[in-house]
Amino acid sequence: MKSFIFVFSLIAIILTVNAVPSQHNKRGITFQSCPNHNPLPVTIKPDPPVANQLVLFNVSGTLTKDIIMSEITSLKVYFLDKSLIEISRPYNQYFNKTYNVGTLFTMAVNVSVPNLPDSYIIVVSVGDMFGDSFSCLYAGDGNADSICGHYCFTF
Numbered sequence: 001m002k003s004f005i006f007v008f009s010l011i012a013i014i015l016t017v018n019a020v021p022s023q024h025n026k027r028g029i030t031f032q033s034c035p036n037h038n039p040l041p042v043t044i045k046p047d048p049p050v051a052n053q054l055v056l057f058n059v060s061g062t063l064t065k066d067i068i069m070s071e072i073t074s075l076k077v078y079f080l081d082k083s084l085i086e087i088s089r090p091y092n093q094y095f096n097k098t099y100n101v102g103t104l105f106t107m108a109v110n111v112s113v114p115n116l117p118d119s120y121i122i123v124v125s126v127g128d129m130f131g132d133s134f135s136c137l138y139a140g141d142g143n144a145d146s147i148c149g150h151y152c153f154t155f
């Protein structure tokens with residue numbers, strides 16, 4: 001009986017391990033917030049993005065410490081390879097309205113998806129034209145410290 005259970009568990013483990021890679025490409029993308037940044041929910045459509053098509057990024061929420069200033073604050077999107085090299089021109093769209101601290105805002109933008117390598121990283125940031133990023137989120141296989149250190153500065 002014991003060995004039967006053992007073999008059964010082993011088969012279950014093998015099946016589980018095999019199931020992971022095949023699900024990988026269909027699974028949606030999860031964004032994580034960089035440390036010391038205002039986390040914001042980001043949704044994308046389609047999820048995951050498709051190479052050479054448009055993907056709609058929707059960032060909606062409130063900043064708890066910073067003001068979004070019209071024509072000064074922007075939403076930036078970067079597609080990076082696993083060495084953190086940009087694989088397309090960064091997307092940068094300025095807000096056209098000012099939102100005070102704690103005010104709900106929504107910014108939905110269509111971004112061109114480049115040719116995607118097997119492994120890539122997306123960075124979404126809300127910040128000002130002086131390089132200060134208020135909210136910064138990333139998705140993909142990469143080291144949070146180096147991604148956030150390279151693309152998400154706070155002053």
Ligand SMILES: *[C@@H]1O[C@H](CO)[C@@H](O)[C@H](O)[C@H]1NC(C)=O
Pocket residue numbers: 058059060106108
């Ligand atoms: C973006 O998300 C917000 C909050 O969920 C929603 O109200 C809004 O309709 C969305 N915009 C688009 C263009 O999908």
Ligand SMILES: *[C@@H]1O[C@H](CO)[C@@H](O)[C@H](O)[C@H]1NC(C)=O
Pocket residue numbers: 096106107108
């Ligand atoms: C401001 O930006 C929003 C999208 O963020 C857009 O729907 C709207 O048309 C823009 N308004 C003006 C006056 O440009």
Ligand SMILES: *[C@@H]1O[C@H](CO)[C@@H](O)[C@H](O)[C@H]1NC(C)=O
Pocket residue numbers: 054056108109110
């Ligand atoms: C994004 O593109 C889709 C498909 O072309 C379009 O229906 C939608 O209105 C666009 N949304 C924005 C915010 O540009």
